[in-house]
Amino acid sequence: MSSDEDKLSGEDRLIARFFQPIATHPGALGLSDDAAFIKPPPGCDLVLKTDAIIGGVHFFADDAAQSVARKALRVNLSDLAAKGAKPLGFLLSLALPKEIGDDWLAGFAEGLRGDAVLYGCPLFGGDTDRTPGPITVSIAMFGSVPEGTMVRRAGAQAGDRVFVSGTIGDAALGLVLRKGAPWTLSDAQRQHLLSRYLLPQPRNALAEAVRAHASAAMDVSDGLAGDFAKLCRASKVAAEIEVARVPLSEAAKAVLAAEPAMLETALTGGDDFEIVCTVPAGKAASFRAAAQAAKVAVTEIGEIKAGEGARFVGAAGQALIFKRASFSHF
Amino acid sequence: MSSDEDKLSGEDRLIARFFQPIATHPGALGLSDDAAFIKPPPGCDLVLKTDAIIGGVHFFADDAAQSVARKALRVNLSDLAAKGAKPLGFLLSLALPKEIGDDWLAGFAEGLRGDAVLYGCPLFGGDTDRTPGPITVSIAMFGSVPEGTMVRRAGAQAGDRVFVSGTIGDAALGLVLRKGAPWTLSDAQRQHLLSRYLLPQPRNALAEAVRAHASAAMDVSDGLAGDFAKLCRASKVAAEIEVARVPLSEAAKAVLAAEPAMLETALTGGDDFEIVCTVPAGKAASFRAAAQAAKVAVTEIGEIKAGEGARFVGAAGQALIFKRASFSHF
Numbered sequence: 001m002s003s004d005e006d007k008l009s010g011e012d013r014l015i016a017r018f019f020q021p022i023a024t025h026p027g028a029l030g031l032s033d034d035a036a037f038i039k040p041p042p043g044c045d046l047v048l049k050t051d052a053i054i055g056g057v058h059f060f061a062d063d064a065a066q067s068v069a070r071k072a073l074r075v076n077l078s079d080l081a082a083k084g085a086k087p088l089g090f091l092l093s094l095a096l097p098k099e100i101g102d103d104w105l106a107g108f109a110e111g112l113r114g115d116a117v118l119y120g121c122p123l124f125g126g127d128t129d130r131t132p133g134p135i136t137v138s139i140a141m142f143g144s145v146p147e148g149t150m151v152r153r154a155g156a157q158a159g160d161r162v163f164v165s166g167t168i169g170d171a172a173l174g175l176v177l178r179k180g181a182p183w184t185l186s187d188a189q190r191q192h193l194l195s196r197y198l199l200p201q202p203r204n205a206l207a208e209a210v211r212a213h214a215s216a217a218m219d220v221s222d223g224l225a226g227d228f229a230k231l232c233r234a235s236k237v238a239a240e241i242e243v244a245r246v247p248l249s250e251a252a253k254a255v256l257a258a259e260p261a262m263l264e265t266a267l268t269g270g271d272d273f274e275i276v277c278t279v280p281a282g283k284a285a286s287f288r289a290a291a292q293a294a295k296v297a298v299t300e301i302g303e304i305k306a307g308e309g310a311r312f313v314g315a316a317g318q319a320l321i322f323k324r325a326s327f328s329h330f
Numbered sequence: 331m332s333s334d335e336d337k338l339s340g341e342d343r344l345i346a347r348f349f350q351p352i353a354t355h356p357g358a359l360g361l362s363d364d365a366a367f368i369k370p371p372p373g374c375d376l377v378l379k380t381d382a383i384i385g386g387v388h389f390f391a392d393d394a395a396q397s398v399a400r401k402a403l404r405v406n407l408s409d410l411a412a413k414g415a416k417p418l419g420f421l422l423s424l425a426l427p428k429e430i431g432d433d434w435l436a437g438f439a440e441g442l443r444g445d446a447v448l449y450g451c452p453l454f455g456g457d458t459d460r461t462p463g464p465i466t467v468s469i470a471m472f473g474s475v476p477e478g479t480m481v482r483r484a485g486a487q488a489g490d491r492v493f494v495s496g497t498i499g500d501a502a503l504g505l506v507l508r509k510g511a512p513w514t515l516s517d518a519q520r521q522h523l524l525s526r527y528l529l530p531q532p533r534n535a536l537a538e539a540v541r542a543h544a545s546a547a548m549d550v551s552d553g554l555a556g557d558f559a560k561l562c563r564a565s566k567v568a569a570e571i572e573v574a575r576v577p578l579s580e581a582a583k584a585v586l587a588a589e590p591a592m593l594e595t596a597l598t599g600g601d602d603f604e605i606v607c608t609v610p611a612g613k614a615a616s617f618r619a620a621a622q623a624a625k626v627a628v629t630e631i632g633e634i635k636a637g638e639g640a641r642f643v644g645a646a647g648q649a650l651i652f653k654r655a656s657f658s659h660f
Contacts, residue, residue, distance in 0.1 A: 012560075027375070029482065032564055034409045034548050035379040037480045045357070045367040046376065050421035050470055051457045058459075079364045091380035093423070093468040127381045129388075133463010138423040140380055140470030143365075150367045152359065218364050230342075234362055 011128055017102075018109035022116050022123040025089055036124040038088065044144040047085040051075045051141075052093075055134035059198075060178070065104045067198050068137060069111030075221065076141035077119055078202035078273040082219035084151040084211025085143030087121035087204065093138040095131035119204055145211060153234035155216035156278035160304040162239060163287065165203045165274045165296055167249040168224050170196035172269020173262060183258055189251035196249075200273035206298070209290035210277055217277035223268035225322050228276050229310045235278070238307035243267070244315050247299040267312065268322050278304055341458055347432075348439035352446050352453040355419060366454040368418065374474040377415040381405045381471075382423075385464035389528075390508070395434045397528050398467060399441030405551065406471035407449055408532035408603040412549035414481040414541025415473030417449050417534065422456035425466040449534055475541060483564035485546035486608035490634040492569060493617065495533045495604045495626055497579040498554050500526035502599020503592060513588055519581035526579075530603035536628070539620035540607055547607035553598035555652050558606050559640045565608070568637035573597070574645050577629040597642065598652050608634055 015031050023030060027037045040046050053072050055061050063071075073090065080087055092112070096105075116122050121141065174197030177183065177190065185193075202219070210217050216235050220227050224246065232239050246267065248256070255262050279287045284300070291298040312320040345361050353360060357367045370376050383402050385391050393401075403420065410417055422442070426435075446452050451471065504527030507513065507520065515523075532549070540547050546565050550557050554576065562569050576597065578586070585592050609617045614630070621628040642650040 033413075033483050035377050035413045035415070035480070037375040037377050037475070039375050039477065040370045045369050047365050047367050048421055048454050048472075049365040050423045050455060050468075052423040052425060052459055052468065054425055054459055054461050054463075056462055083363075083365045085365070091378055091470045093380045093382040093470070095382060095384055095463075095466055095468075124378050125380060127468075129382055129384055131384050131463055131466065132386055133384075133425075133461055133466065136425055136461065136463065136466050136468075138380075138382065138425075138457075138466075138468040140421045140423070142378070145367070147369065150365070153363050 014105065014128055018105050019123060019126060022109065022113045024122045025124065028122065028124050031125060038124065041144050043147055045147050045150060047080060047083055047143040047145055047150055049076050049079045049141045050139065052136060052138035054136050063198065065107030066111030068135065069108045070115050070199055072137040072139050073112065073115045074200040074202045074273065076139045077121065077204055078200060078219040078221065080141060080143040081202050081204040081207045082151070082210065082217045082275045083145070084149060084207050085145045086207065087119050088142045088144055089122045089124045090142065091124050091140040092126035094126065094128045095136040096128065097131060097135065100135065149211055151210055151214050151217045153216055153218050153231045156231060156235035156237050156304045157215055157280065158237060158304050158306040160215050160278035160280050161284045161300050162241060162276065162278055162302040162304065163298045164224065164247065164276045164301055165206055165298050166201070167247045167252065168220070168272055168274060169252045169266025169269065170249050171271035172265050173252055173255050175269070175271065176265060183255055185251060185254055189254055192249060192251040197271060200271070202273050203275050203296050205294045206275060206291060206296040209287060209294055210275060212290065213279050213283045213287035214277035215280055217275055220272040220274045220276050222270045224272065224276060225267045225312055231276065232310040238305040239302055239310040240305060241302035241310060241312045243312050243320060245299065245301045247297070264322055268324060344435065344458055348435050349453060349456060352439065352443045354452045355454060358452065358454045361455060368454065371474050373477055375477050375480060377410060377413055377473040377475055377480055379406050379409045379471045380469065382466060382468035384466050393528065395437030396441030398465065399438045400445050400529055402467040402469050403442065403445045404530040404532045404603065406469045407451070407534055408530060408549040408551065410471060410473040411532050411534040411537045412481070412540065412547045412605045413475070414479060414537050415475045416537065417451035417471065417473045419452045419454045419472060421454055421470040423468040424456065424458045425461035426458065427461060427465060430465065479541055481540055481544050481547045483546055483548050483561045486561060486565035486567050486634045487545055487610065488567060488634050488636040490545050490608035490610050491614045491630050492571060492606065492608055492632040492634065493628045494550070494554065494577065494606045494631055495536055495628050496531070497577045497582065498550065498602055498604060499582045499596025499599065500579050501601035502595050503582055503585050505601065506595060513585055515581060515584055519584055522579060522581040527601060530601070532603050533605050533626050535624045536605060536621060536626040539617060539624055540605060542620065543609050543613045543617035544607035545610055547605055550602040550604045550606050552600045554602065554606060555597045555642060561606065562640045568635040569632055569640040570635060571632035571640060571642045573642050573650060575629065575631045577627070594652055598654060
């Protein structure tokens with residue numbers, strides 16, 4: 001510890017040691033001021049999002065500190081991606097129980113720094129507090145889009161194709177697996193499902209393709225069925241989704257083969273952090289090409305219709321009814 | 331509850347009922363999307379700040395929900411004021427224990443709305459979660475300043491006058507009083523000290539005067555002695571503060587008359603949410619006039635010197651040594 005650090009209070013010492021290296025933007029002033037400033041890119045709107053994760057609620061108390069940091073950032077990055085926005089940076093509000101020490105903080109800062117570099121989103125400022133409760137990590141994320149082009153939930157039109165990125169259900173099944181589900185899976189399949197719950201893979205590489213093509217979009221964080229129903233409600237449209245076309249990983253397919261009832265968990269369980277979007281039929285080919293160029297898999301799963309309500313249709317043409325379409329803590 | 335609300339999940343219902351009325355900016359999209367957008371004022375920098383308050387740490391569990399909401403906003407508004415920035419809006423991340431119901435939320439939303447209107451800072455988006463811990467309210471606040479004019483901690487020069495707004499020590503003494511200090515005070519004096527702890531009065535009315543005149547500024551949130559020492563460190567200057575000139579309320583004076591040792595609490599205890607700033611001598615008269623026009627009391631308490639270290643000097647010319655110059659949770 002330098003003699004300069006000796007003069008600092010506990011919180012200032014934490015900031016200097018762990019968080020300053022992530023505050024690479026000049027407007028963050030090395031976290032040495034009370035606020036940061038940023039000049040938004042000319043001709044752009046600023047896109048704003050906040051989401052928190054809480055120990056015992058959104059992650060397990062024994063998850064590695066690196067994973068906690070990355071999950072906290074990525075659940076917010078996923079929203080920016082779905083809105084077609086480019087990350088600019090973030091604010092961090094961190095509440096820590098007394099027993100959290102420098103080792104945990106070093107790991108947390110390492111995870112944060114890795115993702116700040118990977119996604120181009122430096123730290124602009126933060127706040128650390130002690131809490132008698134669990135670890136609580138609240139992120140406010142800032143991004144930019146050319147003026148007036150943020151992709152919204154509202155905007156889908158009858159005839160638009162419905163696309164989803166990546167694969168659906170892995171994280172929800174990974175959570176069930178972590179809680180002890182007795183499925184017979186290969187090591188690789190177990191690892192795949194567990195890691196998809198532990199560490200979201202937000203589709204920021206797809207953001208520009210979404211912005212250039214999608215009539216509406218949102219990230220899938222509370223289950224595909226419920227989230228897509230919200231998009232249809234906001235757009236005042238209906239939709240028909242063919243469940244057989246919903247992209248599943250090999251691991252998820254293995255689970256569903258053994259326990260078909262897990263289909264509902266896969267479609268409604270949440271934590272996917274994929275993007276569901278609607279694309280006008282005439283732009284679908286171009287969207288596919290842009291996604292391929294961005295190296296993000298996208299799959300067409302259905303079509304927007306006039307009317308109201310998102311129907312999920314099974315292989316025999318029957319509409320699936322879910323007990324609970326969407327995950328909610330309330 | 332409308333039939334539309336029937337379709338909503340618990341969190342969506344909360345948002346629609348309590349928080350939508352505060353999201354008056356068109357870019358907040360009525361909180362019906364995953365993110366908000368804002369077009370920053372032309373020629374301006376965006377100023378960013380986050381601060382959280384936690385039940386049992388920053389406020390009492392039995393504080394009124396309205397006060398909790400206002401305190402959460404005001405601790406952030408105070409930073410914007412000290413940086414010379416005009417509020418634009420905020421993001422809210424709210425973690426609530428299971429026992430918190432609609433009554434509390436209604437009060438909280440009412441407090442939030444009142445201050446959003448009073449300070450011109452609408453809600454842009456939010457996140458609500460259940461927590462096994464205490465109520466945790468994290469705010470990310472953004473404001474604007476003409477490009478390149480955010481007032482920093484660094485910038486004070488030898489010869490600058492040191493000003494502080496309002497009165498110092500009330501909140502820290504109010505906290506001691508609330509914990510049961512046996513001081514003999516009038517009802518009005520008790521009320522004054524208690525309310526200054528319960529509900530900060532950030533000096534946003536002074537922001538433009540600070541921006542136009544101050545060479546350096548910060549808000550006083552962790553105690554005047556420690557916070558001002560940080561300003562001097564960032565500015566690489568020394569200072570001499572005359573303790574006898576530090577503005578005190580009648581109530582604080584009554585406490586110090588009865589218990590002189592409380593002077594240290596007043597100067598180091600925190601939660602003042604006043605502004606301390608340095609103003610070049612040639613601008614001091616103009617700053618006083620601007621503050622008067624803004625109806626915010628400001629008091630000159632000392633002068634910046636060449637060197638290092640902020641000295642607080644007593645009536646007899648002796649330097650005061652504080653056990654702990656600044657409040658820290660770490």
